[in-house]
Amino acid sequence: MFLAWRELSFARGRFALMGSVVALIGLLMVLLSGLSVGLVNDGVSGLQKLPVSSFAFQSEVDKTSAFSRSVVDVDVAQQWADRDGVAEATPFGNTLVNTTTDDDVDIDLALFGVEPGSWLAPEATTGAALAGPGEIVLAGTLQDEGVAVGDVVTVDQIGTELEVVGFLDGQHTYGHVDVGYVDLTTWQEVRAGVRPGEPVPDHVHDDATAVAVRFADGADVDLAAADAALGTTSMTLEQSFGASPGYTAEISTLQMIQWFLYVISALVVGAFFTVVTIQRRHEIAVLRAVGASTRYLLRDSLTQSAVLLVGSTVVGVGAGLLLGAGISSSPMPFALEAAPVAAAAAPLVVLGMIGAAIAVLRITRVDPLTALGGYR
Amino acid sequence: MATRTGLEIAGVTLVHGDGESTVTALDDVSLTVAAGEFVAVVGPSGSGKSSLLAVAGGLITPDSGRVRIGDTDLTGLSARRLAEVRRTRIGFVFRSGNLLPSLTAVDQLRLPLTLGRVARPRDPMELLADVGMTHRAHRPDKLSGGERQRVGIARALMTSPDLLLVDEPTAALDRHRSQEVVALLAHEAHANGVATVMVTHDHDVLSHCGTVYRMMDGILEVATD
Numbered sequence: 001m002f003l004a005w006r007e008l009s010f011a012r013g014r015f016a017l018m019g020s021v022v023a024l025i026g027l028l029m030v031l032l033s034g035l036s037v038g039l040v041n042d043g044v045s046g047l048q049k050l051p052v053s054s055f056a057f058q059s060e061v062d063k064t065s066a067f068s069r070s071v072v073d074v075d076v077a078q079q080w081a082d083r084d085g086v087a088e089a090t091p092f093g094n095t096l097v098n099t100t101t102d103d104d105v106d107i108d109l110a111l112f113g114v115e116p117g118s119w120l121a122p123e124a125t126t127g128a129a130l131a132g133p134g135e136i137v138l139a140g141t142l143q144d145e146g147v148a149v150g151d152v153v154t155v156d157q158i159g160t161e162l163e164v165v166g167f168l169d170g171q172h173t174y175g176h177v178d179v180g181y182v183d184l185t186t187w188q189e190v191r192a193g194v195r196p197g198e199p200v201p202d203h204v205h206d207d208a209t210a211v212a213v214r215f216a217d218g219a220d221v222d223l224a225a226a227d228a229a230l231g232t233t234s235m236t237l238e239q240s241f242g243a244s245p246g247y248t249a250e251i252s253t254l255q256m257i258q259w260f261l262y263v264i265s266a267l268v269v270g271a272f273f274t275v276v277t278i279q280r281r282h283e284i285a286v287l288r289a290v291g292a293s294t295r296y297l298l299r300d301s302l303t304q305s306a307v308l309l310v311g312s313t314v315v316g317v318g319a320g321l322l323l324g325a326g327i328s329s330s331p332m333p334f335a336l337e338a339a340p341v342a343a344a345a346a347p348l349v350v351l352g353m354i355g356a357a358i359a360v361l362r363i364t365r366v367d368p369l370t371a372l373g374g375y376r
Numbered sequence: 377m378a379t380r381t382g383l384e385i386a387g388v389t390l391v392h393g394d395g396e397s398t399v400t401a402l403d404d405v406s407l408t409v410a411a412g413e414f415v416a417v418v419g420p421s422g423s424g425k426s427s428l429l430a431v432a433g434g435l436i437t438p439d440s441g442r443v444r445i446g447d448t449d450l451t452g453l454s455a456r457r458l459a460e461v462r463r464t465r466i467g468f469v470f471r472s473g474n475l476l477p478s479l480t481a482v483d484q485l486r487l488p489l490t491l492g493r494v495a496r497p498r499d500p501m502e503l504l505a506d507v508g509m510t511h512r513a514h515r516p517d518k519l520s521g522g523e524r525q526r527v528g529i530a531r532a533l534m535t536s537p538d539l540l541l542v543d544e545p546t547a548a549l550d551r552h553r554s555q556e557v558v559a560l561l562a563h564e565a566h567a568n569g570v571a572t573v574m575v576t577h578d579h580d581v582l583s584h585c586g587t588v589y590r591m592m593d594g595i596l597e598v599a600t601d
């Protein structure tokens with residue numbers, strides 16, 4: 001530490017330059033983390049808040065678009081409910097629609113069709129819970145856009161009118177649009193494009209998107225066996241997020257950017273300490289000649305790298321949190337949470353240390369003999 | 377102080393290079409320097425002077441012969457043990473001080489004490505005063521060549537070494553400064569009872585030295601002129 005500290009303060013300009021690169025990457029990490037969490041919330045918060053353990057979709061459905069492609073028979077729900085370890089299973093409908101309010105405001109909705117009063121039907125924190133056909137319970141955030149209990153939203157194209165009877169607590173979104181809960185029969189008719197007053201074809205009331213399954217507490221349900229027996233394709237709730245539109249692409253793009261930044265940061269830090277170590281070669285030769293052990297030299301240099309990396313990451317993350325607090329209050333999908341921010345910052349330090357360690361290992365190759373003047 | 381042996385080199389041969397092009401840098405060299413004795417080694421470029429210091433200082437192991445500092449035999453020691461011997465028993469003074477750019481004069485002297493435990497550490501302030509340094513808080517870039525060399529000498533004495541190895545200490549100094557620095561070395565060697573070997577090209581400073589040796593094509597002899 002004796003030498004490490006004095007060098008940090010002596011060459012502070014150079015170290016500050018390096019530190020600011022790491023700090024800026026740290027700041028970007030915080031913003032990316034906020035954006036990731038924000039996008040996840042915006043993409044699947046409506047699913048995250050479901051009391052569901054797994055979904056059973058149509059067999060061999062494309063897993064990346066299961067919610068829009070899958071059709072299952074409502075009777076399968078009862079068969080699922082009879083499986084070992086399953087507490088409850090009911091049909092679940094999910095479809096995206098465009099609607100218009102009384103006030104001519106266009107609202108895109110993810111219509112979730114559930115049986116009123118079932119375990120899957122949500123509680124309303126404002127107004128009443130879903131009671132029957134022709135009603136809708138909306139995500140709480142829509143209240144901010146001026147929608148109120150008693151309003152009527154009309155489904156575009158087919159003209160189905162839905163009366164707003166209540167609102168859920170806070171944000172419920174799916175595929176970046178707000179969620180509205182309707183009675184399963186209403187959902188089936190909207191999905192089939194049946195206009196109000198028209199006769200409903202026979203099969204319409206047989207279809208749902210999937211069977212929502214809740215496991216008994218602590219039960220370990222063999223999904224593969226159940227799928228084989230009942231002709232379905234199951235995904236756990238977490239897996240089903242990937243079936244939300246754009247979810248997988250968004251998350252993997254952000255993760256890729258994040259990993260690029262880690263690698264860039266580790267390379268920049270490695271290159272910096274390589275140059276520093278090469279510049280110090282004569283100095284290191286002198287230190288070794290006067291008896292400094294390899295351990296002493298490595299410890300000193302690694303302490304220096306650690307101070308630089310941790311210090312600048314803390315500064316960068318701090319700046320990112322300040323900036324992020326500003327963005328959080330804007331309509332951007334952005335949410336800062338402690339765990340994801342820490343998880344984003346930690347690899348910056350760890351990978352930076354690996355880069356620095358590889359660079360600093362050069363110390364072991366410096367021959368103390370070169371400290372003697374004119375000696376080759 | 378009785379005649380403690382500082383350095384004893386006996387029949388040392390050092391061959392550089394391998395295969396076809398080999399250079400015999402040291403050819404059956406023997407040299408004994410008593411504690412408190414100050415000897416000089418002169419000789420043309422490439423004659424093997426630095427090689428002699430490298431062997432004496434445990435920086436390189438000779439092909440044959442023995443090197444002893446006090447009662448410690450250096451031949452056969454591991455690289456780690458050699459570093460330990462250099463740290464505790466030997467002081468090095470290099471060509472132009474070779475101070476660390478980030479350290480102030482007084483920190484240059486503290487540095488050897490941070491490398492590990494030392495049996496008889498000196499007081500940095502006292503030692504700086506001994507070598508006539510007043511700019512204690514200055515870094516090397518603010519020191520003159522002579523001042524740098526004084527700090528370099530003081531640093532080498534911090535651990536109370538048994539052996540002081542000095543490589544061309546006046547290479548970067550003018551005549552007057554050279555005299556001062558070598559006089560200081562001679563004084564410190566006697567005052568602290570350190571066996572001192574100084575390699576130099578500078579014949580004007582030899583009056584400060586005890587025995588003067590001449591190196592010629594790897595062969596060491598007492599200089600006659």
Ligand SMILES: Nc1ncnc2c1ncn2[C@@H]1O[C@H](COP(=O)(O)OP(=O)(O)OP(=O)(O)O)[C@@H](O)[C@H]1O
Nearest residue numbers: 374376392393399401420421422423424425426427
């Ligand atoms: N690492 C090495 N590999 C091969 N040959 C070497 C090496 N180091 C030194 N030599 C050779 O050994 C001989 C002695 O070199 P040394 O550096 O000891 O001479 P010197 O007397 O110190 O010279 P100078 O006064 O120029 O410093 C020279 O011929 C030199 O070319």
Ligand SMILES: [Mg+2]
Nearest residue numbers: 373374425426
């Ligand atoms: Mg030389």
